[in-house]
Amino acid sequence: MTGLELDSEELPTRERILREASRLFGKKGYHGTSTRKIAEAVDIRQPSLFHHFPSKDAIMAELIDIDLDEAATVAQAQASADGSAALRLYKYLIWDISFICRCAYDLTSVESVLDDPVFADKRARHQTLVDARRSLIEEAIDSGEFVKVDPEVAERAIVWILRGDINDTAGQAIPDADVVADQLASFILRALLSDPSRLDEIRVAAGESVA
């Protein structure tokens, strides 16, 4: 898990590099952040970074793995499960938004570097996540649980609401992660449910399966 409860100065250097680099990548972008600035934030000299990571790319690569690995697993599990697709999409959304809110890293920059050839080896994992999400949406539309909307439009709206949450919460380890998760996931389901009054039933069902 990511939420180590140690004071920032007590953390191992490698961990502090990941956290400070993620914050700077999120704020200035991957290319807008120099290894000198990362080192400054961690309070070491620039070449010392290369004792912990072989390259600047390797720092980013680790952040990509943190962002994608668990999310792809959860999304795939819900996509291949049984029962209401709307409920399963809601469960995935709650998990993902909570994860983002609780995460110690600012993962803003991850999606924006995935197109770069340097990180081409991460694309398959990303595609797993995209496919699982898409399959949940299409299943819910086909079954009539969702309105007959273009799945592409629904997917884009969902993906960007999630990316916005990543950007806005930005590795701050938000305390009321559950509230934010429910608000955003509810926004999405209200927009998509054929019968919006089912929302409360879905929220209750998701709450029970967690507890």
Add this chain to the structure above:
Amino acid sequence: MTGLELDSEELPTRERILREASRLFGKKGYHGTSTRKIAEAVDIRQPSLFHHFPSKDAIMAELIDIDLDEAATVAQAQASADGSAALRLYKYLIWDISFICRCAYDLTSVESVLDDPVFADKRARHQTLVDARRSLIEEAIDSGEFVKVDPEVAERAIVWILRGDINDTAGQAIPDADVVADQLASFILRALLSDPSRLDEIRVAAGESVA
């Protein structure tokens, strides 16, 4: 207006610089794009850029103005108009999404550089847009047209759906801009309207006021 109907090779060099730079900024980020790459895309040598723009920053600054100026004006006009706030928000959304879809430039990178001190002089204009949008949302919630949702949550979802549209359409001058605009704006209103069945009435009313 932005949609000059000339062949790309016929356009003045200055215009081609703006278009190619915007595409590269959108794909690789502002800092990830060098002036050499821009020049290469325009098919001139790197120093020739500086005959048309005093600096790389100035290219970005002009793209920021293109993105913000008209949008802030339209949003403010709707915010200070009378009648249903939900209808006025829908009208603004339709205008903004259509603008994005028809725009000759990829404006993806604009929002991500607004925090940079270099572009601090653009922030007031951006804030005008943010405030106008926020005011429309709060008015619709207070009047009961929208569900009692946290205005912050609604605003973030809307802003990021718009940013996603900017990113996904990416200066391609989408032909069916009106369809995309209606689909995304409808998604947003379905998520927010207390009585989702009012959506069609709002879409018709917005269509009439345009024609």
Add this chain to the structure above:
DNA sequence: GTCTATAATAGGATAGAC
């Protein structure tokens, strides 16, 4: 208005002492 040549700086990464 575009070119070649080049200045000046900032970038990622390595070598080797401690």
Add this chain to the structure above:
DNA sequence: GTCTATCCTATTATAGAC
């Protein structure tokens, strides 16, 4: 595990010819 010193490349921008 961190430091200083340094290499090499890429970057933005300028000077001046055509």
